[in-house]
Amino acid sequence: MTENTHATSTQVQLVSRPDGWPTAEDFRTVTVQLDDLGENQVRVANEFMSVDPYMRGRMSDAKSYIPPFVLGETMDGGAVGRVVASRSADLPVGTLVLHQLGWRDVAQADAGAFRAVADLPGASPSLYLGILGMTGLTAYVGLTEIAHLAPGETVFVSGAAGAVGTAVGQIARLLGAGRVIGSAGSDEKVALLKEKYGFDAALNYKTAPVREQLAELAPGGVDVFFDNVGGDHLEAAIDVMNDHGRLALCGAISQYNTTDTAEGPDNMVKFIKGSLSMRGFTLGNHLDKAGEYNEKMSEWFADGEIQYDETVVDGIENAVDAFLGLMRGANTGKMVVRTS
Incomplete structure (x- = not known):
């Protein structure tokens, strides 16, 4: 050639x-x-x-x-x-x-x-x-390095029908999460999360306030919140976080195109009362986890454990x-x- x-x-x-x-x-x-x-x-x-x-x-x-x-x-x-x-x-x-x-x-x-x-x-x-690249690695890093997910815990994922969100839900389950809840922007995506991706519950954020819906879907609270959206999703998650809950902030797509200054959550006192921790992250600081992730994902993918x-x-x-x-x-x- x-x-x-x-x-x-x-x-x-x-x-x-x-x-x-x-x-x-x-x-x-x-x-x-x-x-x-x-x-x-x-x-x-x-x-x-x-x-x-x-x-x-x-x-x-x-x-x-x-x-x-x-x-x-x-x-x-x-x-x-x-x-x-x-x-x-x-x-x-x-x-x-x-x-x-x-x-x-x-x-x-x-x-x-x-x-x-x-x-x-x-x-x-x-x-x-x-799923086999940076998208999947982002999900893995957020759950393990940032949120320190432990077996049996409840996870809430915002933007769950997107690339990172669908990876988070599946990886959380494979790492032993007890319950996984997601948010999406249509009834079709909600059904997809539950029927294909193994989410235990999901909400359509366009049909009612996230705060109201999440409280109903997480009566036992949430231990780990993986956030791709910010705004009302972050506020709703803070409401239901269990004591010592961890919030991993990966994205805030609800604010990327706004020209107004975004208002902060009105429930930040929950961080003090519940000993919560919140940490934002970008993947570039955690590329050392790529080898570990690739090894695990190769096994999961070969075993037919991964949907996309x-x-x-x-x-x-x-x-x-x-x-x-x-x-x-x-x-x-x-x-x-x-x-x-």
Whole structure:
């Protein structure tokens, strides 16, 4: 295969920083002519790229745990693809690789930017962007390193029908949780959580206040809260936390696109009375747990213990629409874009 294979790349760039909800006008799609491969470089035809809630934060230039996207430059993010041209002995043509050069259909860089992964018999390589990758690791770290889940405890998961949420529910059960409760944004997703993902109970946050519903579903209280949403879900969870309960804050999607200052929970005194602890986390500080997680997940996956859903949007030209849909809860499970 020659170096001219896939010699152009269609890429998505951020051109303005959203104020509130992002719109299609904040982005542009360009076609880039790729240079000839340099020594130890490879060219990869991406098969799938990831869109994730954290990317909304990178569209702002506010100080955060990860640098913002640069205006006028191609964005990045998780992707999986196959080497189509190579000047690296370690990554020959045909190798499946995982990397962070998403938001494009063809990626080119030094071989060190890519990590070879095994083909998955009977399964899509997109799983490396979800349950077999950072998404699943995030769930595992939150439950073990942050919340220190113990067997028999009750877990409440907000945003439970999303990629991280569905992973949290299943991993919590596999780690011995006694009861798992989730929240989602439709009756269909509530049914999915209970029927497919093994949640003992679930609520539709759009039908009645979360505070009222959660109190009914958790008469024995909650020991661990894994939060992807914030706002009313956080407030509701504090209400029902058992003494010495732990709250792991992974995301706050309810606040990512608001232009107003969010009000804090009105029940913070419960932290004193119940000796509660709350800790936010980002995965980058816990990558040392990846080996442990991969070993456990490989066993669970091979044993048929893991369920998953993907919402797949076709075409790099529709990547922005996929991201905007993710922000409004249009996904069940992991949202990915099929770029090839």
